Amino acid sequence: DTEVTQTPKHLVMGMTNKKSLKCEQHMGHRAMYWYKQKAKKPPELMFVYSYEKLSINESVPSRFSPECPNSSLLNLHLHALQPEDSALYLCASTPVGGAGNTIYFGEGSWLTVV
Amino acid sequence: LAKTTQPISMDSYEGQEVNITCSHNNIATNDYITWYQQFPSQGPRFIIQGYKTKVTNEVASLFIPADRKSSTLSLPRVSLSDTAVYYCLVGRETGTASKLTFGTGTRLQVTL
Numbered sequence: 001d002t003e004v005t006q007t008p009k010h011l012v013m014g015m016t017n018k019k020s021l022k023c024e025q026h027m028g029h030r031a032m033y034w035y036k037q038k039a040k041k042p043p044e045l046m047f048v049y050s051y052e053k054l055s056i057n058e059s060v061p062s063r064f065s066p067e068c069p070n071s072s073l074l075n076l077h078l079h080a081l082q083p084e085d086s087a088l089y090l091c092a093s094t095p096v097g098g099a100g101n102t103i104y105f106g107e108g109s110w111l112t113v114v
Numbered sequence: 115l116a117k118t119t120q121p122i123s124m125d126s127y128e129g130q131e132v133n134i135t136c137s138h139n140n141i142a143t144n145d146y147i148t149w150y151q152q153f154p155s156q157g158p159r160f161i162i163q164g165y166k167t168k169v170t171n172e173v174a175s176l177f178i179p180a181d182r183k184s185s186t187l188s189l190p191r192v193s194l195s196d197t198a199v200y201y202c203l204v205g206r207e208t209g210t211a212s213k214l215t216f217g218t219g220t221r222l223q224v225t226l
Contacts, residue, residue, distance in 0.1 A: 004157075035216075042201060042216035043158065056213055090157050094214075102148065103214055105157030 003027075004106035006091050012112045015081060021109045023074040023091030029104070032074040034066060035090040037108070043090055049074060050096060081113045118202045118217035125223050132189045134220050136202030139183045144206040147178060147185045152199045152219070161200075162187070189222075197224045 004025045013019045023032065031050050035043035048056035049068040063085075065077040074091055088108040119137040126132045138147065146165050150158035162169055164176040164185070175188040189196060199221050205214040 042219050045213065045215055048213060088155070092157070102160050102163060103150075103158070105159070107157050108155070110155075 004091055004093055004104050006089075006106035006109050008109060009107070010110045010112075012114060013078065013081065014114055015083070017081075018077070018079045020078065021076040021089055021091075021111070023076075023106060024072055025093045025104070026072055027093065027104065028071075028095070029093035030071060030096040031094045032068060033092040033094075033103070034074070034076050035092065037088040037090060039087075047076075078111070081111075083113050086112045118204055120200075120202055120217055120220045122218060123221040123223070125225070126192055128193055128224055128226055129191050132192050132196075132222060132224075134187045134189075134200055134202075134222070135184055136187070136217075137184045138202070138204045141182050141204055142206065145182075145204045146206065147176065147182075148203045148205070148214075149174070149176065149185075149187045150201045150203065150216075152201065158201060158216075192222075192224045194224050194226070196222065198222060 007022045011019060033048050034046040036046050037043040045058050046060045047066045052068045052071060063080045067075040067077060088110055090108045091106045092103045094103050146163055148163040149161045151161050152158040162171055162174045162176045164178050166178050166182060169176045177186040199219045201216050201219040203214050203216060
């Protein structure tokens with residue numbers, strides 16, 4: 001199984017809503033990532049978890065709250081978002097250990113904030 | 115972290131070989147070079163990875179000169195389905211997790 005699965009594929013939410021994006025992988029990878037991608041732009045790194053602990057936060061606003069409940073799951077909790085937060089949110093994972101890790105990406109969750 | 119520079123866009127005809135060059139002047143000794151392909155509305159997909167000299171797999175070749183300050187992704191005989199954005203990444207294992215940051219990417223358009 002070499003897949004990273006993201007749900008939902010599409011999400012529309014109001015600025016006062018609370019919602020969550022979910023990500024799951026069963027490759028035994030101990031590093032998981034959230035990226036944000038706007039149209040015609042490269043993915044931007046948001047968060048990195050290593051062994052279920054947050055290791056990198058790229059100065060992301062607190063309205064985005066990541067969570068890694070176990071080694072296979074990664075969530076991104078969303079609250080009080082702004083329309084400019086509308087984007088494709090990509091989850092990814094890599095094995096930890098050894099140089100030159102290959103990133104495995106999910107298909108992404110399209111988020112629209114209205 | 116090494117910053118990467120790629121051409122913004124390239125055009126090619128079907129059946130031609132396409133070479134996309136990435137500049138990474140600040141590459142560190144432990145850094146690897148990895149290329150990804152991304153189609154619209156999909157997550158990036160791994161193409162090829164290398165450290166030095168030449169690497170070849172079933173879809174592409176990667177050429178890395180001795181100074182490792184640049185790399186070239188070579189796609190043989192492209193087809194319409196190779197129209198995508200190609201990203202060059204430089205990164206290393208940090209002991210916990212890799213911090214892999216994307217550059218601007220190269221938008222390849224293949225036509226008949």
